[in-house]
Amino acid sequence: MPGRSTSYTARGYATPRSGLLSGRSRSGRSRSLLARAFARNSVLRHMDWILILVVTGLSAIGTLLVWSATQPGLIAAGQDPRTYLKKQLLNVIIGLVLMVAVSLADARQLRTWAPLFYGVTVLALLAVLTPIGSDINGAHAWISLPGGFQVEPSEFAKVALILMTAMIFSGSWGERPGLRSVLIALACAAPLMGLVVIEPALGVALVLVAVTVTMVVLSGIRLRLIAALAGTVAVLIALAASLHVLKSYQLTRFTSFLHPSADLAGSGYNAAQAKIAVGSGGMFGQGLFHGQLVAGNFVPAQQTDFIFTVAGEELGFVGTIVIVFLLGVVIVRALRIATRADDLFGLLVASGIAMWFTFQSFVNIGMTIGIMPITGLPLPFVSYGGSAVFADMIAIGLLQSVHRRRSVFE
Secondary structure (H helix, E strand, O other): OOOOOOEEOOOOOEEOOHHHHHHHHHHHHHHHHHHHHOOOOOOHHHOOHHHHHHHHHHHHHHHHHHHHHHHHHHHHOOOOOOHHHHHHHHHHHHHHHHHHHHHOOOHHHHHHHHHHHHHHHHHHHHHOOOOOEEEEOOEEEEEEOHHHOEEOHHHHHHHHHHHHHHHHHOOOOOOOOOHHHHHHHHHHHHHHHHHHHHOOOHHHHHHHHHHHHHHHHHOOOOHHHHHHHHHHHHHHHHHHHHOOOOOHHHHHHHHHHHOOOOOOOOOOHHHHHHHHHHHHOOOOOOOOOOOHHHHOOOOOOOOOOOHHHHHHHHHHHHHHHHHHHHHHHHHHHHHHHHHOOOOHHHHHHHHHHHHHHHHHHHHHHHHHHOOOOOOOOOOOOOOOOHHHHHHHHHHHHHHHHHHHHHHHOO
């Protein structure tokens, strides 16, 4: 028939058209690549995809909230209203890359890298106390980099503490950790906590304390050691109070939390405005980019520490519940990975990360609704900030590494 491009062999048989063959070969190659990607021993097959999807969802919500919180101020200043949006998108992308890179590491590699990561973190915490460090809002906690970027080493102290403590307690395979292991772990935790307090970053220091206590209790040490340590901690707290270790503004935050209506124009202003913003959203909120208190910038640091107030006003009760639910899923998945870990190192790493996210989320949300004092902790995966996002994503990568090792050996 005219128009057909059928070709014939020497014996007179018709041969298939080259286009059909190439289409089928491409389809076959695609199926082959997909099959290899999710083969029994592949990395993708042994990932916790629920955890990845939830973290991605939280990051997307957080990026939109950061954009909404910063857009009015940037427009009023005559600047690009998408400045923080672009920065946060870059932070999330870099964070996801870090997450994947850490996920690919074997648990044995993580144990080997722990001392190196710990040493680099301690050096970075020391560097912020030198002229290299930058003073922002009264805290000497950042290192300025070219291009307007800044690094906050205290965020990575959480990761360093978890890795180092897990390595110490899992050093004696098959043996219960004793007093020596506890003392070594506390000796490693002390420099991190001390340097963070000096900055000062009280919120991060509290996270480090909570994580350390959790990992020590779960390490398997005897109950009498736990009781002795609890008594020691109580004595140290009393000593710190008597020596006035806390700064005056930190004490003011605690007193304003206990008596919120005592100074609404001063120390109690942030907490009062945060509660007003959260309550003004009602059930379904005023709509993204339509928050009046957000536009008026009545709540300080609303893109970082008080990002939950933006969610409360613009997304309402329903939106905040979605965020709390997603954070709960992350914590539950971390606990699930901890209970199914194949060694003590994996159990302690996953448990430490679960406590980190639980404590930090509770304190951040609690200070916006008036049940916790203001401590300056960001909301995991939601608040603006490069270092916080990077540390959070590295923690998810650690969870994936522990989960992947367990899945491979099933």
